[in-house]
Amino acid sequence: MRTKLSEIKWHLMLTAIALILIIPIIFAISNSFKTLSDAYSNILNIIPSNPTLNNYLQVFSQLPFWRITLNTFLISAAVTVFKTVTSFLAAYAFVYFVFKGKNIIYFILISTIFIPFTVTMIPNYLTISSLGLSDSLLGVILPQLSDAIGIFLLRQSMRSIPRSLVEAVYLENVSHIRIMKDIILPLARPAVISTGIIFFINSWNEYVWPVLILKSQDHYTLSLALQTYVSQESGTEFTVVMAVSVMAMLPPLILYFIFQKYIIDTFTLSGLKG
Amino acid sequence: MYDIKFQNVMKAYGKNVVINNLNLDIKESERLVLLGPSGCGKTTTLRMIAGLEEITEGKLYMGGRVVNNVSSGERNVAMVFQNYALFPHMTVEDNISYGLKVHKLDPAEIRKRTDHAIDMLDLKGLENRKPKELSGGQRQRVALARAVVKRSPYFLLDEPLSNLDAQLRLHARKELVKIHEMYHQTLVYVTHDQVEAMTVGNRIALMYQGVLQMIDTPSNVYNRPANVFTAKFIGSPPTNIAEAIVNEGKLIISGQNVSLPEGWLKKVKENNCDKLYFGIRPEYTRITTNYTENAFTGIVKYIEDYGNKFGVYFEVNGTEFISVCDENVPVKGETVYFAPDYSKIYLFNHESTKSIGYPEG
Numbered sequence: 001m002r003t004k005l006s007e008i009k010w011h012l013m014l015t016a017i018a019l020i021l022i023i024p025i026i027f028a029i030s031n032s033f034k035t036l037s038d039a040y041s042n043i044l045n046i047i048p049s050n051p052t053l054n055n056y057l058q059v060f061s062q063l064p065f066w067r068i069t070l071n072t073f074l075i076s077a078a079v080t081v082f083k084t085v086t087s088f089l090a091a092y093a094f095v096y097f098v099f100k101g102k103n104i105i106y107f108i109l110i111s112t113i114f115i116p117f118t119v120t121m122i123p124n125y126l127t128i129s130s131l132g133l134s135d136s137l138l139g140v141i142l143p144q145l146s147d148a149i150g151i152f153l154l155r156q157s158m159r160s161i162p163r164s165l166v167e168a169v170y171l172e173n174v175s176h177i178r179i180m181k182d183i184i185l186p187l188a189r190p191a192v193i194s195t196g197i198i199f200f201i202n203s204w205n206e207y208v209w210p211v212l213i214l215k216s217q218d219h220y221t222l223s224l225a226l227q228t229y230v231s232q233e234s235g236t237e238f239t240v241v242m243a244v245s246v247m248a249m250l251p252p253l254i255l256y257f258i259f260q261k262y263i264i265d266t267f268t269l270s271g272l273k274g
Numbered sequence: 275m276y277d278i279k280f281q282n283v284m285k286a287y288g289k290n291v292v293i294n295n296l297n298l299d300i301k302e303s304e305r306l307v308l309l310g311p312s313g314c315g316k317t318t319t320l321r322m323i324a325g326l327e328e329i330t331e332g333k334l335y336m337g338g339r340v341v342n343n344v345s346s347g348e349r350n351v352a353m354v355f356q357n358y359a360l361f362p363h364m365t366v367e368d369n370i371s372y373g374l375k376v377h378k379l380d381p382a383e384i385r386k387r388t389d390h391a392i393d394m395l396d397l398k399g400l401e402n403r404k405p406k407e408l409s410g411g412q413r414q415r416v417a418l419a420r421a422v423v424k425r426s427p428y429f430l431l432d433e434p435l436s437n438l439d440a441q442l443r444l445h446a447r448k449e450l451v452k453i454h455e456m457y458h459q460t461l462v463y464v465t466h467d468q469v470e471a472m473t474v475g476n477r478i479a480l481m482y483q484g485v486l487q488m489i490d491t492p493s494n495v496y497n498r499p500a501n502v503f504t505a506k507f508i509g510s511p512p513t514n515i516a517e518a519i520v521n522e523g524k525l526i527i528s529g530q531n532v533s534l535p536e537g538w539l540k541k542v543k544e545n546n547c548d549k550l551y552f553g554i555r556p557e558y559t560r561i562t563t564n565y566t567e568n569a570f571t572g573i574v575k576y577i578e579d580y581g582n583k584f585g586v587y588f589e590v591n592g593t594e595f596i597s598v599c600d601e602n603v604p605v606k607g608e609t610v611y612f613a614p615d616y617s618k619i620y621l622f623n624h625e626s627t628k629s630i631g632y633p634e635g
Contacts (some may be wrong), residue, residue, distance in 0.1 A: 164356075171347060171351060
């Protein structure tokens, strides 16, 4: 009975938190289908009184929207693939290779997580522009090919794989690439997938770095496109901003729904085994 | 050809020495059991043979070749791990054939070997199951099958039966010996269970704190222990060990004395030591309540009931002995007489704790 009561308490609390988190999303979706005047007079109504698709159509007419979505996708995909692959390889080395100073190198690497972006922003910008890569997608991608958080998450997950499994393969005279492919990747798959998703979503939503590098509208990403509407002086077109927001958050949201099981697994596991 | 030889091998983790100057010859095709309490270095020894632990000092020969720097994969050993190390994402069949597939063996040969192992180890019908859908005994058999299909000349087993219940263990033990008799690999088996060691091994190497205590046949390890540790470790209840002095042909324990036969006196003289440890197994300790000449006198302190037998704890002037009896069991507080069977006793040097030897005949 006591467990039941505390369970109910937990459920109530979590439901409340979930509601608080989801309200802005519902707000955005409902307002993206309202006319501007309807939005201003009945901003909290969830159901629009005159549902309209005009906001969405306006976005398509004013911006190279498909192009911008493609840019965002290309950057996010490249960043995700590179970060995941490099994190996986580094984590494998940190778990299964024996070399001098392994732990020190690892801790230095992990401590880079705590270096704020603003510190690396200017050196990175100078490097990219001296390479002649400003205003290019490659310039956005290049400084983001590896990530200490990914190494941390994947290392945790690999450490939870019993060592004897890998030793059993060592006895078969198998290459490291084959060990990764046959044993580690299948067993660490949930962690790899969720790490990838985290990278993808972060990159998808990234604003400050792309805004520094990308100048022309043809190279814009979705967050930059959103910003152009917000900062327009001729009265923000609030409902159009909501429409762009909804379209911008759809792909990561869909990804999350497909893979949510793995994401939760990874975080609970890395928490327990830490 | 497929023998294994440790020559002055030392293994240390930092400053912590876990194997100290190990010299051990394992003959081709024999079943050698590494036995000892946990933490004695037996698993480390096995892992050094597998190439999973580096050797700090000394040389390890396999098949006449120094293998210190040869990787595990090139040593051609098959190993069964304590936790079986089955790949959880593969089916039973894939687990068994994985090594063969990696080496790109002819598919017909892979099929043949896998089927044979599945048949032999009674795994039919389980081929497509994942390890988590198997019982402990089945997992253990899959691990065995995976090692068997490799047809390696070296077969290493790290406490392979420790996760099984007593009945299954008995069965698996027999199965293992059967497999060895079929393929005659050089088999090294690690266990802390002395019964397993006795039944599986042609020879037993007993280890303690990183030092090899004794290596011999099960019968000699049991009946002619080389030192106090061996005598105490092997057998249950453990061997009675008591400090003793030999003086003028008498064996003196806690102030009481009995005459020692000529053969033993000669041994004591040869070793030139009169301070000794006296040892005798509880099952060879015959005690009686009738007065006996040339016997130690003790008082019964405690009785344990084993079901078919009784353990009688008695004290000879403060030195505790245990005797196993099946009839004429004395009662607590009663006086008992204990005349040792001199063909079954052990005498150890007090200083080195090593056996002073055994009289002939």
